[in-house]
Amino acid sequence: MKSGNIMIVGVGGQGSLLASKLLGKLLLEQGYDVKVSEVHGMSQRGGSVVTYVRYGERVYSPVIDRGEADFIVSFELLEAARWTEYLRTGGCLITNTQRIMPMPVITGAMSYPEDPVQSMLAAGIRVDALDALSLAEQAGSPKAVNLVLLGRLSRYFDFGMDNWMSALEKSVPERFLEMNRKAFALGAK
Amino acid sequence: MKQLLLGNEAFARGLYEAGCSFVSSYPGTPSTEITEFAAKYPELYAEWAPNEKVAMEAAFGASLAGKRSFCGMKHVGLNVAADPLFTISYTGVNGGMVIGVADDAGMHSSQNEQDSRHYAKAAKLPMLEPSDSMEAKDFVSLAYEISERFDTPVLIKMCTRIAHSQSIVTLGERKYSPAKSYVKNPAKYIMMPANARQRHPVVENRLAALQSFAETAYCNRTEWAEDRSLGIITSSTAYQYVKEIFGDKVSVLKLGMIWPLPKKLISDFASKVERLVVVEELDGFIESFCNSLGIPVEGKSLFPEIGELSQSAVAKALGVNTPLGIRLPEAIPPRPPVMCAGCPHRGLYYVLQKLKLTVLGDIGCYTLGAVAPLNAVDSVICMGASVSGIHGFNLANEGASDKNTVAVIGDSTFMHSGMTGLVNIAYNNSNSTVIILDNSITGMTGHQHNPTTGYNLKGDPAAKVDLEALCKALGIERVRVVDPYDLKQCESVIREELSVDAPSVVISRRPCALLKYVKHAPALRVDPDRCVGCKMCMKIGCPAISIAAGKAKVDNTLCTGCGICQQLCKFSALEGEK
Numbered sequence: 074m075k076s077g078n079i080m081i082v083g084v085g086g087q088g089s090l091l092a093s094k095l096l097g098k099l100l101l102e103q104g105y106d107v108k109v110s111e112v113h114g115m116s117q118r119g120g121s122v123v124t125y126v127r128y129g130e131r132v133y134s135p136v137i138d139r140g141e142a143d144f145i146v147s148f149e150l151l152e153a154a155r156w157t158e159y160l161r162t163g164g165c166l167i168t169n170t171q172r173i174m175p176m177p178v179i180t181g182a183m184s185y186p187e188d189p190v191q192s193m194l195a196a197g198i199r200v201d202a203l204d205a206l207s208l209a210e211q212a213g214s215p216k217a218v219n220l221v222l223l224g225r226l227s228r229y230f231d232f233g234m235d236n237w238m239s240a241l242e243k244s245v246p247e248r249f250l251e252m253n254r255k256a257f258a259l260g261a262k
Numbered sequence: 263m264k265q266l267l268l269g270n271e272a273f274a275r276g277l278y279e280a281g282c283s284f285v286s287s288y289p290g291t292p293s294t295e296i297t298e299f300a301a302k303y304p305e306l307y308a309e310w311a312p313n314e315k316v317a318m319e320a321a322f323g324a325s326l327a328g329k330r331s332f333c334g335m336k337h338v339g340l341n342v343a344a345d346p347l348f349t350i351s352y353t354g355v356n357g358g359m360v361i362g363v364a365d366d367a368g369m370h371s372s373q374n375e376q377d378s379r380h381y382a383k384a385a386k387l388p389m390l391e392p393s394d395s396m397e398a399k400d401f402v403s404l405a406y407e408i409s410e411r412f413d414t415p416v417l418i419k420m421c422t423r424i425a426h427s428q429s430i431v432t433l434g435e436r437k438y439s440p441a442k443s444y445v446k447n448p449a450k451y452i453m454m455p456a457n458a459r460q461r462h463p464v465v466e467n468r469l470a471a472l473q474s475f476a477e478t479a480y481c482n483r484t485e486w487a488e489d490r491s492l493g494i495i496t497s498s499t500a501y502q503y504v505k506e507i508f509g510d511k512v513s514v515l516k517l518g519m520i521w522p523l524p525k526k527l528i529s530d531f532a533s534k535v536e537r538l539v540v541v542e543e544l545d546g547f548i549e550s551f552c553n554s555l556g557i558p559v560e561g562k563s564l565f566p567e568i569g570e571l572s573q574s575a576v577a578k579a580l581g582v583n584t585p586l587g588i589r590l591p592e593a594i595p596p597r598p599p600v601m602c603a604g605c606p607h608r609g610l611y612y613v614l615q616k617l618k619l620t621v622l623g624d625i626g627c628y629t630l631g632a633v634a635p636l637n638a639v640d641s642v643i644c645m646g647a648s649v650s651g652i653h654g655f656n657l658a659n660e661g662a663s664d665k666n667t668v669a670v671i672g673d674s675t676f677m678h679s680g681m682t683g684l685v686n687i688a689y690n691n692s693n694s695t696v697i698i699l700d701n702s703i704t705g706m707t708g709h710q711h712n713p714t715t716g717y718n719l720k721g722d723p724a725a726k727v728d729l730e731a732l733c734k735a736l737g738i739e740r741v742r743v744v745d746p747y748d749l750k751q752c753e754s755v756i757r758e759e760l761s762v763d764a765p766s767v768v769i770s771r772r773p774c775a776l777l778k779y780v781k782h783a784p785a786l787r788v789d790p791d792r793c794v795g796c797k798m799c800m801k802i803g804c805p806a807i808s809i810a811a812g813k814a815k816v817d818n819t820l821c822t823g824c825g826i827c828q829q830l831c832k833f834s835a836l837e838g839e840k
Contacts, residue, residue, distance in 0.1 A: 085599065097266045097428055107266055108394075109428040112370060113291055113708065118627060119805050120599035134506035135394075135427035135499070138574040140585030155594045158587035173817075174808045175597035179800065180635045181809075183595035196588050215819050 076105075076129025078137045079226070082156045083148030084173050085117040091244060092146070092219040093124040099232065099240035100128040110135040121152060121175075144229065146222050148205075149173050154189040157198055166198055167225050169205035169218060201225065208259040217256035224260025267431045269424040272395035273334075273362060274299030275431065276402025281439040282332050282360070283307060284324035286317040288678065289707040290336030291371035292425040293364035297334050298710075301719050305436065310710055310719045313645070313678040314339035318346045318361065325359040325415075326451065328442035330406055334362035337378045338644060342679070344381070347415075349453050351385045352461040354413035354468075356442050358406035364420040367543045368570040371706070373625065373644065375568070377544040382417050382521035386469050389417040389521040390481060393501045395429040397481075397518065404481060406439070412468055412475070419520065421543065423499040423570070473522040481518025484531055487511055492580070493535025495528065495548055495559075499571070500541045506573040507582055523551045532557045539564065539580065543571050601630045603806040604775030604782060604822030606701055609746040610670075611638040612802050612826065613753045619666050619760075622655065624648040624680070626672040627705040627774075635803045639670075646671070646679030653683065653692045664693040665760050671696065674704035674712040677727065681736065687765045688737025695759050695766050696738075698729060699746075702773040709777065733767040740766035747772060749829045775822050783823025784839035788814045792835035799827040799836065 097109040105128040147153035153168035177183040209217040285308035287297040301308035311317035317333040324331035366372040382389035392398040405416040497517040515531040540561035549561030564579040574584045611631040615638040623639035632639035648669035704710040711717040716726035759766040795812040806820035
């Protein structure tokens with residue numbers, strides 16, 4: 074049985090909890106042992122947030138440590154750059170190219186790295202970057218960034234589309250289903 | 263049926279399955295969801311109490327009435343409830359009583375990193391400690407059995423990684439425990455000195471009986487490996503890190519009951535392994551116990567007392583190699599939490615820092631007024647400390663700080679423990695100015711109702727505390743209300759209240775911008791011809807405003823059109839939609 078570690082990183086309030094919930098449901102249905110570790114409370118107020126999804130025959134630790142992630146799915150570019158150390162050798166970093174300025178940049182105390190994708194590539198990191206915000210807007214809502222990114226992640230797995238869609242149906246209210254399906258499809262394309 | 267459940271959700275399921283019927287709690291990360299999920303079962307009565315002491319006493323009352331009861335709180339909440347805790351230990355229970363306490367190693371959302379296991383020892387109460395969601399659910403049933411069999415409240419200790427991690431749980435049915443009837447028993451339930459002296463020996467005998475129970479309780483188990491060169495005693499999330507690194511290759515004594523600890527079980531385990539190591543988060547609690555038994559053990563010489571453990575921390579301490587990842591060479595700016603765009607606290611804090619006031623702060627989202635660029639807060643200790651503290655600060659300064667010092671406290675925090683401090687200000691007459699940041703919700707813990715919102719935990723209409731009338735009733739004659747989106751009004755009212763020689767309360771009232779019923783104005787736009795790049799609008803620390811190419815830029819996905827930045831712009835460069 075395969076095992077894997079997926080880290081979802083972003084800015085508090087971007088909707089990464091839904092993405093991890095959906096992944097948890099999908100992996101559970103595939104018969105894996107699963108652990109999903111979330112962050113609640115203060116960090117949700119615009120701070121850097123990270124969620125861990127682990128699966129395999131038997132999962133012990135609920136968290137992913139340095140050098141252990143098979144995938145990092147990042148909702149924001151700076152957050153992708155922050156967590157590269159957690160990617161294992163040969164792992165893949167999927168990132169939204171959206172930039173959200175953190176307070177030290179807004180106040181002018183520090184600057185936002187010029188081209189994080191370039192520095193990641195230069196460091197030998199496998200990067201799959203996409204403008205998930207535009208695709209989400211195309212699907213009908215900027216809030217659908219999470220489904221666009223999951224769509225992109227689905228390219229790397231051999232689960233059937235019906236498995237993904239069934240997990241989606243269990244994770245979002247019916248009135249948002251159509252829009253989220255569209256966002257997923259745009260990310261997967 | 264198998265489900266993936268958050269530790270706290272599994273805990274709530276455990277309450278349901280164990281036949282608990284009364285839940286009273288105060289929200290606090292990482293404990294909040296236990297009570298929120300419990301409230302979803304129609305069979306359970308569940309409520310938010312104004313604070314943890316009230317919650318624990320209410321749960322005790324329900325136990326006295328013969329029902330299985332529960333109260334939940336975060337680690338610092340147990341400090342608030344410590345008074346009833348130590349004496350309920352003496353009285354024991356009627357219906358089973360379980361107390362949930364969630365520690366926050368790493369301080370993801372807390373003001374300290376205390377280790378709640380010490381409370382079990384100090385109050386002479388049993389404490390269980392689950393290591394995943396399945397145990398979080400199952401240990402609740404075990405806790406009620408222990409509670410009723412040994413006539414004691416039982417603590418269940420969670421931590422952030424157990425509370426906020428989902429893992430697989432097999433659901434069971436609800437077992438209805440028949441309610442016991444209440445029988446008057448003054449010697450057991452009236453803790454006046456003569457009776458309490460009779461009860462203390464009962465407590466000590468109970469502890470001894472519980473220690474024997476712990477020797478064979480199913481929640482304590484030894485997992486023998488063929489190799490006995492290393493034996494590890496561990497519990498909670500540390501157990502998972504140990505198993506992650508070693509799998510079944512080392513022998514492990516996994517403790518699910520953390521107090522009282524099983525002497526014989528530990529001694530037997532210690533005698534059968536060559537090297538004994540305790541892996542535990544925060545203090546060396548199990549380690550000290552081993553030391554008291556004269557068992558040579560390594561623990562805090564290998565692991566820190568500070569912060570969370572992880573699999574790599576366990577690996578490094580025990581000489582196992584771990585993988586390394588690639589770190590980018592450039593400096594990555596940190597992303598601390600901030601007040602949200604449209605947060606009503608922002609305008610108020612801008613005024614406080616503009617007036618260069620000393621600000622005694624409190625616990626909630628508004629603690630974030632302490633960070634750059636507002637830097638508007640001078641102290642934060644615990645729930646209610648702003649109101650009590652300003653009284654001492656002003657009296658000690660003998661009038662020198664009355665005109666330039668305020669206390670700020672949120673609506674829920676004021677209900678929790680701000681009121682008593684305000685009574686002290688009125689009663690002992692300090693010329694203090696208290697600002698209640700009334701955003702009509704308990705914000706930081708994720709939008710829980712409280713006695714000022716007019717709704718209860720289940721979302722039904724409830725009695726609503728009238729803050730103005732309450733403050734007046736407590737003895738404060740000057741009570742003013744301001745809109746924190748109106749900077750001029752805030753400034754003039756605060757100046758006025760600071761200038762008068764009388765205690766006063768200013769209520770800064772506007773609902774949290776994240777509440778679903780709050781309608782946002784369209785995002786503002788920057789007129790590049792008018793913007794001179796003076797950065798006045800940057801002084802409020804709004805995450806929706808940044809500077810690009812020398813001009814202000816508004817992020818239209820974040821901006822709620824609150825208009826605070828507009829009031830600061832001298833060039834009318836920020837425009838609302840017409």
